[in-house]
Amino acid sequence: MSFSEIYDIAGAGMHAQTIRLNTVASNLANAGAAAENPDSAFRALKPVFSTIYNQTQQVQLSGAHVQVAGIVETDAPLDMRYEPNHPFADEQGCVAYSNVNTVDEMADMMAASRSFETNVEVMNRARSMQQGLLQLGAN
Secondary structure, eight states: OOOHHHHHHHHHHHHHHHHHHHHHHHHHTTTTTTTTTTGGGGEEEEEEEEEEEEEETOOOOEEEEEEEEEEEEOOOOOOEEEEEESSTTTTTSSEEEEEOHHHHHHHHHHHHHHHHHHHHHHHHHHHHHHHHHHHHHHO
């Protein structure tokens, strides 16, 4: 595997985790947001990842990287609260709030952040190996 392939794989991972962190930020920003009706309530967003395999001419796998296939809304139920005095309350006195679970989002944020850091470390180690090879060649 070449160094450029290592950089491509780590870069794709960093890009995917950046999108994951952006969706977490969007979800946390809209946590607890009330809506006039359940159809217009914010629903938590989740990125969907897919694996792209790289193949050499000998049909052997030389590596794989991640790709963001899309971003979907979760199907978790909305948070319906009984608040009859709220301006967005329906006929039964319930208000629809977003379905964002802040605990899940914080855990997802920590996992994405650690994954991003791991990809940065892979790039740093590949760069260090390249520098070591250059020093060997100079001697």
